[in-house]
Amino acid sequence: MKVTLNRAVFIQELATVQRAISSKTTIPILTGVKIDLKEKGLTMTGSNADISIETFLESDNEKAEMQIESTGAIVLQARFFSEIVRKLPETTFTMEVLENNQVAITSGKANFIVNGLDAENYPHLPIVERRNQLQLSVQMLKQLVTETVFAVSAHESRPILTGVHFVLENQKLLAVATDSHRLSQRIIPIEGETSDFNIVIPGKSLTELSRSLVDDEEEVEISIMENQVLFKTRNMLFYSRLLEGNYPDTNRLIPNSFNTEIEFSVPAFLAAIERASLLSHEGRNNIVRLSISEEQVMLYGNSPEIGKVEEALNYEKVAGEPIEISFNPDYMKAALHAFGDMSITIKFIAPIRPFTLEPTEGQGEFIQLITPVRTN
Amino acid sequence: MKVTLNRAVFIQELATVQRAISSKTTIPILTGVKIDLKEKGLTMTGSNADISIETFLESDNEKAEMQIESTGAIVLQARFFSEIVRKLPETTFTMEVLENNQVAITSGKANFIVNGLDAENYPHLPIVERRNQLQLSVQMLKQLVTETVFAVSAHESRPILTGVHFVLENQKLLAVATDSHRLSQRIIPIEGETSDFNIVIPGKSLTELSRSLVDDEEEVEISIMENQVLFKTRNMLFYSRLLEGNYPDTNRLIPNSFNTEIEFSVPAFLAAIERASLLSHEGRNNIVRLSISEEQVMLYGNSPEIGKVEEALNYEKVAGEPIEISFNPDYMKAALHAFGDMSITIKFIAPIRPFTLEPTEGQGEFIQLITPVRTN
Numbered sequence: 001m002k003v004t005l006n007r008a009v010f011i012q013e014l015a016t017v018q019r020a021i022s023s024k025t026t027i028p029i030l031t032g033v034k035i036d037l038k039e040k041g042l043t044m045t046g047s048n049a050d051i052s053i054e055t056f057l058e059s060d061n062e063k064a065e066m067q068i069e070s071t072g073a074i075v076l077q078a079r080f081f082s083e084i085v086r087k088l089p090e091t092t093f094t095m096e097v098l099e100n101n102q103v104a105i106t107s108g109k110a111n112f113i114v115n116g117l118d119a120e121n122y123p124h125l126p127i128v129e130r131r132n133q134l135q136l137s138v139q140m141l142k143q144l145v146t147e148t149v150f151a152v153s154a155h156e157s158r159p160i161l162t163g164v165h166f167v168l169e170n171q172k173l174l175a176v177a178t179d180s181h182r183l184s185q186r187i188i189p190i191e192g193e194t195s196d197f198n199i200v201i202p203g204k205s206l207t208e209l210s211r212s213l214v215d216d217e218e219e220v221e222i223s224i225m226e227n228q229v230l231f232k233t234r235n236m237l238f239y240s241r242l243l244e245g246n247y248p249d250t251n252r253l254i255p256n257s258f259n260t261e262i263e264f265s266v267p268a269f270l271a272a273i274e275r276a277s278l279l280s281h282e283g284r285n286n287i288v289r290l291s292i293s294e295e296q297v298m299l300y301g302n303s304p305e306i307g308k309v310e311e312a313l314n315y316e317k318v319a320g321e322p323i324e325i326s327f328n329p330d331y332m333k334a335a336l337h338a339f340g341d342m343s344i345t346i347k348f349i350a351p352i353r354p355f356t357l358e359p360t361e362g363q364g365e366f367i368q369l370i371t372p373v374r375t376n
Numbered sequence: 377m378k379v380t381l382n383r384a385v386f387i388q389e390l391a392t393v394q395r396a397i398s399s400k401t402t403i404p405i406l407t408g409v410k411i412d413l414k415e416k417g418l419t420m421t422g423s424n425a426d427i428s429i430e431t432f433l434e435s436d437n438e439k440a441e442m443q444i445e446s447t448g449a450i451v452l453q454a455r456f457f458s459e460i461v462r463k464l465p466e467t468t469f470t471m472e473v474l475e476n477n478q479v480a481i482t483s484g485k486a487n488f489i490v491n492g493l494d495a496e497n498y499p500h501l502p503i504v505e506r507r508n509q510l511q512l513s514v515q516m517l518k519q520l521v522t523e524t525v526f527a528v529s530a531h532e533s534r535p536i537l538t539g540v541h542f543v544l545e546n547q548k549l550l551a552v553a554t555d556s557h558r559l560s561q562r563i564i565p566i567e568g569e570t571s572d573f574n575i576v577i578p579g580k581s582l583t584e585l586s587r588s589l590v591d592d593e594e595e596v597e598i599s600i601m602e603n604q605v606l607f608k609t610r611n612m613l614f615y616s617r618l619l620e621g622n623y624p625d626t627n628r629l630i631p632n633s634f635n636t637e638i639e640f641s642v643p644a645f646l647a648a649i650e651r652a653s654l655l656s657h658e659g660r661n662n663i664v665r666l667s668i669s670e671e672q673v674m675l676y677g678n679s680p681e682i683g684k685v686e687e688a689l690n691y692e693k694v695a696g697e698p699i700e701i702s703f704n705p706d707y708m709k710a711a712l713h714a715f716g717d718m719s720i721t722i723k724f725i726a727p728i729r730p731f732t733l734e735p736t737e738g739q740g741e742f743i744q745l746i747t748p749v750r751t752n
Contacts, residue, residue: 077682080654080655080658080682083654084651084654084685087647087650087651087654088651089647089648089651102683109687109688109689109690110648110651110685110687111685111686111687112651112655112683112684112685113683113684113685114682114683115681115682115683271463271465272465272486274463275460275463275464275465275486275488278456278459278460278463279456279488282456305491306453306456306490306491307478307479307488307489307490307491308488308489309460309486309487309488309489310487311485311486311487312485313485314485
């Protein structure tokens with residue numbers, strides 16, 4: 001294998017593959033990136049126990065300035081290889097596999113000789129039998145992830161809750177995540193013929209997937225296998241393992257009748273929550289208290305050591321019975337961040353019952369749930 | 377005390393004082409910032425075992441929008457106070473000392489009540505008898521610090537080497553730092569009448585000082601006391617303790633006859649050193665090798681596990697005998713960063729003798745020394 005390439009283009013591809021490469025793995029070859037050069041182009045592969053990423057750089061991609069002298073394959077220690085390529089002096093560089101899996105990397109007057117591993121020993125990625133079960137735009141897929149993944153559980157005590165539950169049925173795709181204290185759910189309509197599915201994808205995989213998808217205009221093909229899911233774009237294959245087990249029935253958790261409703265502008269409410277949480281973070285319980293009465297809407301936070309804060313909140317609309325409710329401001333902050341700059345409606349039943357948050361416009365498609373904290 | 381202030385201006389002053397405030401101190405009141413409001417303006421003080429900073433915000437500073445209702449003083453826990461002020465909703469805010477050292481902080485509809493401490497219990501800063509022993513521009517003082525402080529020792533085994541040695545005599549100010557492996561020295565001429573001094577200032581103090589000085593056009597008055605030094609600008613007093621003990625005689629370390637000289641452009645040489653050090657960092661010794669012969673100038677780095685690198689270097693001029701010399705590339709990188717974008721001349725005696733680095737233009741004013749590594 002001998003090839004000359006544009007350095008910046010190569011670095012970008014390598015950075016994508018590196019998302020799947022951990023230096024902590026116990027399988028030495030998985031600290032490497034597999035580089036496979038054919039006449040059609042350059043395939044790179046990175047993998048760990050959870051995800052595998054394969055990128056393809058076409059040889060006729062003009063920006064890549066690819067000049068192939070001979071094809072072949074090698075595995076190179078990913079972290080070093082990446083640092084070396086980043087620090088090379090010229091805009092292009094040359095890789096050449098020498099004897100004994102050694103690789104010469106040259107650019108300008110700089111010559112590196114690094115030790116590689118035989119590409120034959122690199123594990124094979126899973127084979128996908130059924131392709132293209134569902135197609136989504138990158139923009140829609142990233143939105144689904146952003147709106148749900150923050151609510152997965154960080155604890156391994158119930159592994160199934162560390163994933164996002166995706167259910168496709170009746171031409172609707174539902175994504176839901178919960179750590180049992182809060183929940184976030186988005187439903188989107190799906191057009192065309194689809195086969196239903198019901199899977200749980202690890203939250204960490206989805207976060208890496210989201211970071212690897214850069215072009216919002218592109219389409220992603222999603223294919224589901226026995227215990228893997230494949231996300232395929234024009235030049236990338238992204239595999240993730242699935243979580244095994246039954247996801248709890250979250251449908252019955254979402255209430256549908258309420259006694260109090262209030263409408264907030266997200267940025268204004270978020271700023272007030274952040275102020276209140278400054279002090280609640282120091283307290284033993286980390287709670288803030290929201291009080292809705294006929295006269296005013298107040299938010300309270302306190303820490304016995306530092307002090308206390310109270311703020312009369314600006315709101316857009318309020319209806320129903322007065323209520324006093326306490327909750328963890330960190331859950332509220334995460335929920336509000338997922339909405340972004342819009343108006344939301346928060347609906348309450350009682351101080352000890354979960355409350356819901358929805359965009360004021362377009363209710364039902366995106367809903368969040370927060371469990372309050374009982375204070376007496 | 378009751379005062380209304382522009383939030384952004386206040387935050388900037390507080391950030392300066394906070395450089396001297398550690399949350400790890402064993403003296404609780406020192407986790408606080410002392411706020412002292414008089415008719416003339418607002419003085420804030422922060423202090424730790426090494427440095428103390430006092431800033432002054434004039435009441436007639438228009439940007440401060442200061443409205444004083446009553447004067448007074450209080451100590452507030454610095455970290456929380458700063459976070460609270462940063463998160464307040466309006467452009468101005470009001471502080472009012474209530475009973476029992478409680479302080480109301482209000483802005484818009486947000487009301488904080490925080491617990492303060494009696495300002496009477498805050499330690500007094502040292503009194504400076506002799507003022508204005510030396511005057512330097514902020515720009516010159518920051519340059520002196522940048523060019524020397526990186527070379528102080530990070531180890532407490534020889535505490536005196538953790539400071540920068542400043543000597544004023546014969547109308548010249550010399551600043552020198554060494555960790556016994558490398559040395560960096562700058563000499564600047566001083567005009568006007570001065571009293572000589574010979575002090576060692578902790579490197580950490582100088583780094584904080586440098587960060588606290590923002591306006592390059594300003595002048596700094598330097599006053600030296602028994603075991604303190606005071607840097608005074610128009611609105612800031614910066615005190616640092618001095619290190620006790622005798623600084624080693626570094627003059628005799630700097631050689632003055634050489635056998636090989638080479639001239640490099642700093643950015644090009646630095647890039648090559650960074651490439652070579654990628655591999656040397658993985659080796660047991662972390663050394664790179666520079667080889668100057670009549671035909672070419674080569675740089676080598678290697679790591680038994682990863683591989684090796686060699687590079688023919690671009691240089692501007694070379695003279696004298698061939699030499700092969702090995703050194704720690706981290707010392708070289710730090711030295712080159714201190715020069716910035718210029719041409720430097722490196723002068724060698726022998727492979728086991730320290731070599732010097734100087735700007736090609738203006739030699740003698742700024743000189744660095746690196747001890748090579750013996751490889752056999």
